[in-house]
């Protein structure tokens with residue numbers, strides 16, 4: 001009886017410790033990302049998506065050497081990465097959006113989608129939507145035919161889906177391997193769109209990274225203010241698995257800088273130069 005109670009108490013303590021760790025403070029930025037976390041990170045919600053574990057290429061010690069650890073110590077102070085209204089807003093596992101944050105200028109994006117329902121995932125913030133429409137037109141002119149899969153996702157949608165995965169997989173930790181905690185998905189910004197193409201059956205998986213459509217996107221998206229947010233080999237920095245299908249709007253100037261310097265957004269903001 002006592003043993004049972006002790007074990008229960010131990011389990012409870014461990015759960016609290018885990019939850020505390022998951023809400024790690026900004027000062028723990030990046031340097032604290034451990035190997036086991038690297039295999040458990042994707043923000044996608046479609047149960048069909050099964051991200052492969054990835055290991056980064058940069059040794060952890062090197063990350064600690066190269067990164068500023070305080071969120072207030074960004075090297076690019078002129079970029080409004082903390083402003084939820086800015087298209088440069090940074091959202092990741094260390095920087096979440098408030099539960100009540102809803103972009104004020106959401107519009108339906110006029111591009112082909114892989115589904116027909118008129119639902120929230122067709123939406124993006126106005127500027128991002130217009131530039132994505134331009135991108136799709138330019139791509140098509142070069143015989144690159146893309147489809148939208150998932151854009152805006154509300155906090156509530158994310159919360160419901162995360163709860164579904166917690167129930168299905170038995171713990172928050174396991175659920176977090178395939179689903180973002182509410183507030184930590186870039187899709188809540190209205191600045192992200194998952195895209196795919198016919199040759200991979202309109203799916204969101206790493207095979208998209210081997211398509212001609214992705215090859216075009218990789219080298220042209222920045223002209224329209226978009227970046228491929230979660231790159232291969234940068235998983236330990238972005239906190240997410242390689243997601244060639246996930247486009248994020250940051251504006252042409254910033255997207256071009258990131259593309260030309262071959263940096264993730266986190267590296268651009270926090271790497272010591």
Ligand SMILES: [Zn+2]
Pocket residue numbers: 043044187192193194245246247
């Ligand atoms: Zn995405």
